[in-house]
Amino acid sequence: xADVTQTPRNRITKTGKRIMLECSQTKxxxxxxxxxxxxxxxxxLIYYSFDVKDINKxxxxxxxxxxxxxxxxxxxxxxxxxxxxxxxxxxxxxxAGQSGELFFGxxxxxxxx
Amino acid sequence: EDKVxxxxxxxxxxxxxxVTLNCSYEVTNFRSLLWYKQEKKxxxxxxxxxxxxxxxxxxxxxxxxxxxxxxxxxxITATQTGDSAIYLCAVGTTSGTYKYIFGTGTRxxxxx
Numbered sequence: 001x002a003d004v005t006q007t008p009r010n011r012i013t014k015t016g017k018r019i020m021l022e023c024s025q026t027k028x029x030x031x032x033x034x035x036x037x038x039x040x041x042x043x044x045l046i047y048y049s050f051d052v053k054d055i056n057k058x059x060x061x062x063x064x065x066x067x068x069x070x071x072x073x074x075x076x077x078x079x080x081x082x083x084x085x086x087x088x089x090x091x092x093x094x095x096a097g098q099s100g101e102l103f104f105g106x107x108x109x110x111x112x113x
Numbered sequence: 114e115d116k117v118x119x120x121x122x123x124x125x126x127x128x129x130x131x132v133t134l135n136c137s138y139e140v141t142n143f144r145s146l147l148w149y150k151q152e153k154k155x156x157x158x159x160x161x162x163x164x165x166x167x168x169x170x171x172x173x174x175x176x177x178x179x180x181x182x183x184x185x186x187x188x189i190t191a192t193q194t195g196d197s198a199i200y201l202c203a204v205g206t207t208s209g210t211y212k213y214i215f216g217t218g219t220r221x222x223x224x225x
Contacts, residue, residue: 035215040122042201042217043156058212090155101147102203102213104155 003027006091006105014113019078021108023091031094032074033102034058034066036087043090049074081112115140117204119216127224130192134219136202137184145205146178146185147213152198159187159200192223 004025013019023032030051035043035058045058047066055066063085067075078085088109092102116139126132136146145163149156160169162178162185169176173190189196199218206214 033213040217042117042119043203043215045212045214048212088154100145101158101161102156103158107154 004105006108010109012111017081019081021076023074025072025093029093029095033092034076035090038087083112086112115214117214117216119202119219123220125222131190134187134200138204140204140206142207147203148187149201150198194223194225197223
């Protein structure tokens with residue numbers, strides 16, 4: 001099983017619908033992140049969390065919300081999806097310390113019609 | 114504003130060629146620079162460079178951090194078709210809280 005698991009892997013939805021992307025990890029990491037990837041724009045940070053009581057906005061948080069239900073679970077919600085939220089979404093984790101690699105999930109491809 | 118720029122944006126080479134990918138950054142409180150390879154979906158980790166570890170090598174891949182020039186290069190020698198991927202550079206910074214800023218990536222295609 002993957003260390004960082006995202007569900008769903010693919011989702012097609014309509015404008016205005018509420019969508020939740022879920023992420024769970026078995027690495028025991030405190031730090032969890034949500035990124036979106038668009039062609040030509042690289043990965044952009046949506047939200048990040050350093051523990052269950054610590055949630056921080058990233059550079060593109062508008063239109064998104066998150067929930068850190070437990071150390072191992074971090075969910076991203078789109079309350080009312082719009083077409084420009086069509087993207088590939090990645091969850092990532094990192095261990096404690098000043099530096100260290102990010103471990104990525106397999107990604108969730110979301111299409112908003 | 115913190116910024117990470119990768120060049121070139123895309124590159125097409127033939128098997129056996131050597132390629133050099135560039136990553137330059139303007140960030141406050143630099144902590145680390147990471148290279149990732151992205152083939153289908155999830156980026157996979159290649160190297161992490163810090164002030165105490167400015168050069169890394171693994172097989173045909175190597176990377177150097179130039180803190181004076183605020184940049185890094187990723188070299189791939191004797192390229193193979195399996196090297197075709199997007200290569201991402203990310204810089205760790207503690208401006209505010211610790212976070213990573215990604216470049217837009219370099220898309221490499223290796224032709225047989």
